Amino acid sequence: MVEHLPIVALMAKLALPEAPQMIGLDWGTSSLRAFLIGNDGGVLAERNGSDGIMAVGPDTGDLKGDFSRLAHAAIGDWLRDHGHLPLLACGMIGSTQGVAEAGYLDLPTELSALGRHLTSVELSIGELHIVPGLQKTSTETTAPDVIRGEETQLLGLLDAEQADATTVILPGTHTKWVKCQGHRVTDFSTSMSGEMFGLLSTSSILSRLAEPADDFHPDAFDWGLSVGADDPAALTASIFSARTWALDGRLHAEKINDYISGMLIGAEVAAQLTTTADSAAPFIVCGTADLTMRYSRALRRHGRQTTEADPRAAAAGLFRIAEQSGLVPTKENIND
Amino acid sequence: MVEHLPIVALMAKLALPEAPQMIGLDWGTSSLRAFLIGNDGGVLAERNGSDGIMAVGPDTGDLKGDFSRLAHAAIGDWLRDHGHLPLLACGMIGSTQGVAEAGYLDLPTELSALGRHLTSVELSIGELHIVPGLQKTSTETTAPDVIRGEETQLLGLLDAEQADATTVILPGTHTKWVKCQGHRVTDFSTSMSGEMFGLLSTSSILSRLAEPADDFHPDAFDWGLSVGADDPAALTASIFSARTWALDGRLHAEKINDYISGMLIGAEVAAQLTTTADSAAPFIVCGTADLTMRYSRALRRHGRQTTEADPRAAAAGLFRIAEQSGLVPTKENIND
Structure with a gap:
């Protein structure tokens, strides 16, 4: 690749370490991912910790102090080494259980609007800017729904010029199914199948027969997929077959969890x-x-075909929102 | 009522307490119900305890001794006061986790056959007879399924002369839906909605917003019923609405569990x-x-209309099985 770079760019790349421009935080319920981000949006360093917002206990009367301590533990050395960089966070940190309620944008919405609706809070480590979530208001037939954190991933992974309607799936404890057109989000819904899998595989009667497995068992997963997809309405009955097939000897103990996972996802x-x-x-x-x-x-x-997105889309999204809001200079400014 | 009784019967009724004929045990996973049963099948006394089969820990090498001690604690005084009555049990006591594996009858089956397939085990409190379960073998498209205990309730509540096909619902942690014609059982299936309710209402993110309630809230239950019944295939997504409606303020904390219960049952x-x-x-x-x-x-x-059966159907079923097997004299014998 080197021979294609103009010589000036090549020298810059070799001689100068890329300067950090900002710190991005994907701060969820049970995890805190921190990204040290360079001037092209590249991730220079990354940390993954378990200090999600639940690590702050019942209100001690000093929420800002409590969250400042968590942030300092995660990124204090970055701030010391690089000076006070802009701090931008997304996720449950902006919920009522976080450090400050960061509000929501209503659907349909352009993701380019996120940067204009940041909430800012002064912490001991510096000013923390927080990305709003997205909300779908209720109708006669549908419940309201909310997203926090995924809006930032969406911005990081979607192509603004994509003209066709696209569905993005963000699997997890609460899997989000989001419908978009370019950077416009038109609808989404949440499925609890991930949390149900956790409950069934650890705390139900099905877990008593199951053995934990390190390997993925495609045969058991596909079997579950097929049962779940063939009659999704019968899920609460079908799931019991994990027990009866196991008692019957045809579903081995180490494959039970993949069978359940397949059925729920199917x-x-x-x-x-x-x-x-x-x-x-x-x-x-x-x-x-x-x-x-x-x-x-x-x-x-x-x-149906699938495209796999970079799971670090949150970092790219945080950088774009920082550009939108002027927290970091835009590429156009750099090129000027 | 007294004036309609012939004088001899009246004297017998006044003078002699009805003689106990047998002891019936409905011995499940987490409960032990004991019935002292008279010569017309009537329940003379009843006890409900929590010494289900799980009260016996990992195999100590003396399963019969362990289960004898539980039974003695529950009914030792009945045996002392009334001599050694026939002992008949149904439920998980006859499973591989019980005192002896009591086998299964294959579908379709006549419930009148149960008494001919008892398993007997000698305990220190006397010989314990155990009712077999029912099993449905698997087909190309359906999983196997099993019942233990419900077969006895069915015999206690069904009318042998009923010519129409009947569906019996036995709700619980694992709700059984059973199809019968008279005393012939043709099909059944198990639903885990009860266990799922337990997991979701105690251990999920939904439980964090819910407050326990002593009262039933018909509005919230019916709301959940409607959501669950309208699109049962979407259950894992719909259930998340318990959270979003609660955050929205339209589902009160003490009504969340009834909403979830309604959705699962719906x-x-x-x-x-x-x-x-x-x-x-x-x-x-x-x-x-x-x-x-x-x-x-x-x-x-x-x-659809429903008929509510006496939840003590197990006692009536145990008595009928005791008659079938000759453990107690049949009515015909008494009349001889």
């Missing part, structure tokens, strides 16, 4: 596809490698 | 009705007063 995907236009556009899946593989496998079963 | 009932013939025959519901009310309410929403 039922979820089948139900979601009934509300999704039949288009050739691939679904974009953005999550851990394991969950992305499972959802892609479920969608392929229905003849 | 989805379960809607899915089960798709496999049930459209008949005018009422559904028989046999469970606790609270669960029976909830299932009846869900079925009425679909225009």
